[in-house]
Amino acid sequence: MKNKMGIFILILALLFTGCRATRSVGKVEGTNVYCLDADYESLETETYIMITTRIEDEIEELIYVIETGPEEADHKALLPENVTVQGVNFENGTATLDFSSGYREMSKTREVLVRAGIVRTLVQIQGVRYVAFTVDGIPIADSEGNEVGLMSADTFIENTGRQINNYQHTSISLYFAAEGGLSLVREARSIYYSSSKSLEWAIVERLIAGPKVKENYAVIPVGTQIISVTTSENVCYVNLTEGILTELPGISRRATLYSIVNSICENCNVSMVQMSVGGETDVDFGEGLDFSKPFEPDWAV
Numbered sequence: 001m002k003n004k005m006g007i008f009i010l011i012l013a014l015l016f017t018g019c020r021a022t023r024s025v026g027k028v029e030g031t032n033v034y035c036l037d038a039d040y041e042s043l044e045t046e047t048y049i050m051i052t053t054r055i056e057d058e059i060e061e062l063i064y065v066i067e068t069g070p071e072e073a074d075h076k077a078l079l080p081e082n083v084t085v086q087g088v089n090f091e092n093g094t095a096t097l098d099f100s101s102g103y104r105e106m107s108k109t110r111e112v113l114v115r116a117g118i119v120r121t122l123v124q125i126q127g128v129r130y131v132a133f134t135v136d137g138i139p140i141a142d143s144e145g146n147e148v149g150l151m152s153a154d155t156f157i158e159n160t161g162r163q164i165n166n167y168q169h170t171s172i173s174l175y176f177a178a179e180g181g182l183s184l185v186r187e188a189r190s191i192y193y194s195s196s197k198s199l200e201w202a203i204v205e206r207l208i209a210g211p212k213v214k215e216n217y218a219v220i221p222v223g224t225q226i227i228s229v230t231t232s233e234n235v236c237y238v239n240l241t242e243g244i245l246t247e248l249p250g251i252s253r254r255a256t257l258y259s260i261v262n263s264i265c266e267n268c269n270v271s272m273v274q275m276s277v278g279g280e281t282d283v284d285f286g287e288g289l290d291f292s293k294p295f296e297p298d299w300a301v
Contacts (some may be wrong), residue, residue: 031124033062034117035070035078040110042166043117044075056090058125063088063097066121078117080106086136093129094150095122103135108169112192115148116156116167123153142190166195172267174206175259177217181251184259184301187213200236200270201229203263219259221246227278235294236270242277245285253287258301265297272296 032045052061063085069077082102089096097118106114119131130150133140139147169192178185189212193202204226210218224243229236238260248256261273272294277283281291 031062032121033065033070034121035066035072036076036113036117038074038076040076040113043113043120044070044072046070046072046075055125055127056088059088059090059095059122059128062121062125063118066118078114080110083114090128093127094132095128095130096132096134098134098137101136103133103140109167112167112169115151119151120153120156146190167192168195168199170199170267172199172203172206173263174203174211175219175262175266176207176211176213177219177251177255177259179215179217181217181248181255184219184255184262185216187211187216198229198231200231200238200264200268201226203267204229204238204240204260207259207263217251218248219251219256220244221248231268231270234270235272235274236264236268237274237276238264239276239279244277245283247286253285253289254298254301257285257289257295258298261295262297262299262301 031048031050033048034043034045036042037044048062048065050058050061052058066078067085080102082100082105084100084102085097086100087098089098103111115133118133122128122131130152132150133148139149141147169190171188171190174187174189175184176187177183189206191202191206193199193205208220208224208226210220221243223241223246225241227239227241229238231237244256247253257275260275264273265271274294275281275285275291277291283291285291
């Protein structure tokens, strides 16, 4: 991405606004500015050489470049024409961007890509740790009405460490342990996940990560990892590492098992879940739970 003459006008304006810099961080060379592919379905990057050196100015500069659009003919602008950044505030490591009302008119897929592209672009600036979005001064929320909150580069990275460039979005129900550890409670989530993975995989990932509601309790031991999640003929096959065999204090084994089974069966086009550990179904999971056959959901847990 070539440095545009308009950037110089921007910088002159910044120099004469009297804005005070928090500190000098030096030029950032080879900054990746995110845009969209020709089909508006995934993220692409173009390299840009920074001109400014103050944190606030660097944020303004990169936002200007994003709004101006990409240079490559087969790349598309990250922001639609009816969406503009109305204001930027930087404080305590967080850059807060306020967007015009057109932001709310984007499709959910486009909106998630916009978030990912802008966050990834801005956190390359030394000193910018988080990015927050508002629309006409109101914090953005997911489809469940929950505030999205602060975002970092890690917000858009899979548990494999790979950046997600193509997303799907959906609302799901997850089941975690209620107080006492014997029963399950439903937790509504609005999620975006990598298109390279199935929804079933995404559900197990989030069960492993644990609940977001304070009153709910984790059901899968820390350190448990996914080996594979596949679906065939109405059955989802979930293969986890031996970490799943570790008992969680105060959490019944039935709660652990049916958190997985109920979550997958409610949200996906399957009616049963076959569990295995390290590829084996002959495991001692406790409480008479037999992994040799698939489990149907149990809504009474």
